[in-house]
Amino acid sequence: MAGTDDNITQQQSAAKPQKQPKQPKQPKPQQSGGGKKKEVKKETGLGLTNKKAENFGEWYSEVVVNGEMIEYYDISGCYILRPWSMAIWGIMQAFFDPEIKKMKIKNCYFPLFVSNTVLEKEKDHIEGFAPEVAWVTKSGESDLEIPIAIRPTSETVMYPYYSKWIRGHRDLPLKLNQWCNVVRWEFSNPTPFIRSREFLWQEGHTAFATKEEADTEVLEILELYRRIYEEYLAVPVVKGKKSELEKFAGGLYTTSVEAFIPNTGRGIQGATSHCLGQNFAKMFEINYENEKGEKAMVWQNSWAYSTRTIGVMVMVHGDDKGLVLPPKVASVQVIVIPVPYKDADTQGIFDACTATVNMLLEAGIRAESDARDNYSPGWKYSQWEMKGVPLRIEIGPKDLANKQVRAVRRDSGAKIDIGNDDLVVEIKKLLDNIQQNLFDVAKHKRDACIQIIHTWDEFVAALNEKKMILAPWCDEEEVEKDVKARTKGETGAAKTLCSPFDQPELPEGTVCFASGKPAKKWSYWGKSY
C-alpha cells in the first residue's frame, strides 16, 4: 500500500488538502475453521468517535465514511459514491424519471464540454459560474487551440440547439432532461454530497410558447422535489420562492424546496425549479413562428436535484450510532441476523434466517441475511446500525422455538416479537411506520427551530440560537445585502432562504424587520449551506 498512499499524499498537498475523518479500526476477522461450533468473540471498535450534537461537522464526515456511503478521494472535493449511496440515488431516479416521462419530458445527453464563446453568452449567468469553471487546455502533450470548459450546468450547452430545433409553434413545448455529472471547482469547504467539485444530478430544460405553461411546470417539478424529500428521504422541506439576490443567475425567478439542519441551524437549498423567463431565449435567439405567423420568443424553465439530497438525509436522520435510512430509499430494508447459542440448533437458526429473507424478498421487501461466521451478533448489530438499515431481525433459539422473530427498529430501538405467520404484513407495517416516524420526528425538530420575529434585535438573537427565522420583509435587494453585511461572521452571513408559498397573514402596517419599511411578505432567513 505504501506506493498508493504516497501518491495520495502527494496529490493532496498539490491540490487543496482535504479533511479526512479518522476511520475506526476494522476488527480483525477471526479465521473460520469450517466447523459448526466456533467461539465468536464480541468485537469492539466499531462506532463513531464524534457525536452529532457536539461535533457535527466531524460527525458527518465520519458517518458518511463509516456508513460506507463515501470514500474520500485523492483529489480534494471529489468523492467516491459507494454502492450504499448509489443505491439511494438509483431509487430516487426510479421514482423521478417515470414521473417526468408522464409529463412528456424526454431524456437526452448533451456534451460535457462547452466552448467559451457559448458559455459567456448570458452575462449574469456566466458571472455566477465563471470562478468555478474547470478548463481543459491540453490533450495528451498538445495544447488545445482554445480552452474548453467543463459544464457547471447546461443552459449554455443546450440552448444554441433549442434555437435550431424550435421553428414553429408545433415544435413547442420542447421538454428535455439529462442525468449527468457537472463540475464546479469550488474552493470553500468541500463536504461530501453537500458541496463537491463534481456531482451527479438531473437537469431539466424546457421551452414553452407561454409564460403560463412555464409557470405551471415550475410548480409541478417543485412538487416532485418535495415528494423526493418528504416521501422518500423523510425530510421536511419548505416550498417557496428565492429572493432576487438568491435566484438563479440569469433566470427570471427561482423556486426551491428548503430543508433545515437543526444541529447547525443552517438552511439548505434542497432542489431548485427555475423559470428562466425569456433572458436566455433572447441571448440564444430561441424564436418561433406563432399560430398567427408572427415571430415570438419562447419561455424557458430549468430545474435540478442532485446527490446533495443524500447528504441532507444523512444530516437530518443520522445519529451517534451511524446512518439512519428511511425504508423507502434503503437498499437493504431488513437485515436478518442469526443469533446462535452454544448447543442450540445452529443449522435450524440459519435455515430460519434464509426462509425469512426469502419470504420478505418474495413480498417485495429488500431483505438480506448476514450469515458471516467470523463476527459476533453484537458486532453485526453495530455494523448494520452504522449503515442505517431501518429494521433488524434477530433469530435465536427462543425465536425458533416460538415460531417468531425479533424485530428491532433502527429509528427508535424498539424491539417487537413477530409471529412467523404475520411476518410479511407486520414487517410492511413496521417499515411504513418507520418511514412516517422519521418524517414526523424530523418535522417536529425542524418546526421547533422555526422562530417568527419582527425586529432586528429579535432577528440577531434568533440567529444566535440557530433558528430558522420567519420575518416580515420589504423584499428589497439592498436590504438583503445590508443584512448579509451586518451579520457576516466566521460561519457566514444570514440571508434569505425563501419566501414560503404558504404565507402567514401579514397584518397591514407590519414593517420589515431590517429596514423598517412596509413589509411585503414573510421570508425565511438564516445561515445556509
Place this chain on the structure above:
Amino acid sequence: MAGTDDNITQQQSAAKPQKQPKQPKQPKPQQSGGGKKKEVKKETGLGLTNKKAENFGEWYSEVVVNGEMIEYYDISGCYILRPWSMAIWGIMQAFFDPEIKKMKIKNCYFPLFVSNTVLEKEKDHIEGFAPEVAWVTKSGESDLEIPIAIRPTSETVMYPYYSKWIRGHRDLPLKLNQWCNVVRWEFSNPTPFIRSREFLWQEGHTAFATKEEADTEVLEILELYRRIYEEYLAVPVVKGKKSELEKFAGGLYTTSVEAFIPNTGRGIQGATSHCLGQNFAKMFEINYENEKGEKAMVWQNSWAYSTRTIGVMVMVHGDDKGLVLPPKVASVQVIVIPVPYKDADTQGIFDACTATVNMLLEAGIRAESDARDNYSPGWKYSQWEMKGVPLRIEIGPKDLANKQVRAVRRDSGAKIDIGNDDLVVEIKKLLDNIQQNLFDVAKHKRDACIQIIHTWDEFVAALNEKKMILAPWCDEEEVEKDVKARTKGETGAAKTLCSPFDQPELPEGTVCFASGKPAKKWSYWGKSY
C-alpha cells in the same frame, strides 16, 4: 440565429473542423386554420441525399442526423444524443443493469478526474491512453497546481481504493460497475457513436480470489454483450479473443464481440470483456489474506459497452429511406397515422387511431399516433421511415368500414391488413417477426462476407473485396505487425479482429497465411473501425 451560428463557426475553426452532413430542407408547415377540412399538400424534400451503397460515410452522417438521433455539436468530436437515441440507450440499460445485479454486481460512482501519479501507475496502460487524455489545468482564472486528467477509463481511478477495501478473503469478490461518461481526445476521424471524444458507457471492475472465477465472469459478461447485440440490436457478432497486439493495454487477455459492416468491409469491436490478470493488482498492491492466512494477490476483470452499440446498429440496418430500428430497442414500435379523405368520416378515423394506440399501449406495445394536421399522410410516412419506426399502421375510410387497420413493415415494406379483433396478437407477432428478420438478414449479409483463406495472395484479394477474413495464423505478434505494415493504405491497415471461440477444424500441417509457420488457430482479419 446569426449570433449562435457565428459562435459555432468560430469554435469549429478553432478546434478541428467537423464534417457536418447537409440537412434536407424542412418542409414549410402549412398554417392550420382550425377547420376540419384542410387541404394538405404532399410535401417533398424529406429524404437522404446519399445512398448507403454508394456513399456510406456521408449516408451514415446524414441518417443519424435526419433520423434525429444525433445533433452535431460545436466542439469537434462531441455529439448531442437526442431523445431518439437516448431511449435506445435506456432500453439497453434496462436489460443490462438488472442482469449484472443478478450477478451481485453493484453500481457505484467514481470521480471524473484522476491525478497524474495514479494515472501513470500501470505503464502499458498509460502508454495506450496517454495521447488521448484531456487535461484540466485551470479553474476560473487560476492555474491548478497540478494538472488533473479526465478519465479515459477508470482502472487507475478505482484500483487504489480496491487496494484499501480488500483486506481478507471475505472481501472478495468485489464487483462494481458504473454508468458514466469518459473522454478520449482522439483526432482521427470522429464519427457519431462510433468514435467520439466523449461517450457514455458502463464499466465493470471486479476482483476475485482466483483466476477461475475471473475467467468465468469474463465469459458471462461477454454473453450479455452478445445478447445486447443479437437479441436487442439484431446485429450478429462473433465472440472471440483478441490478439496480444489488440488486447487491452495492461491486461492479461481481452475477449470481445465483433460486428462487421458489409458496406465498408470493416470489422468493429462491439464490446470488450477483459481479464486483467494480476498486472494492476501488482501495481496498485491489491492484496488480501487468504483462508490460510497468507498474503495473496487478486485477479481482476474490467468490461464495458458503450454508445458505440447504437452506431453499429444504424450502420447494419439502416437503408436509403433512413434508420431501421429493431422493435426491441425502438422507443416507438408502432406509429399510427390517420389517412383522411375528403368527405370521409375524419373524426371517426382519428378516433380509431386513438383507440388503436390505447389498445396497443395497454398491451405493452410502445405506440404513438401522429395526428398532426399540417402534414400529409405521405410526408408522415417518410418521416417515420426516416426515424426507423418498425411498424406503421394506417387507418383510412376503407379500414374504418372494414374494422381493420393496414400495417406496413419498415424492414420489408410489406403491407398487411389486420382485423381489429386480432390487432394486439397480430402486431406482437409482426414485431417479433421484424426483430427476427432484421437479425436473419443481417446475419446472412455478414456471413456472405466471411471468406476463408490460406495464402497471402488470397488474403490480399479478400481484403480488396472487403471480406471478413478467416485465416489460419501462427499467433505471433511480430507477424501481425508485419501484416499491418504490408497492408497499410489510405483506409488503414488490416489487423486481427479476434480469434473466434467457435474454431473451425485446423488440420495438422496447416500453415499461417502470412508467415508460413505452423498455424496455431483460426483468426478473423480485416480492416476495422
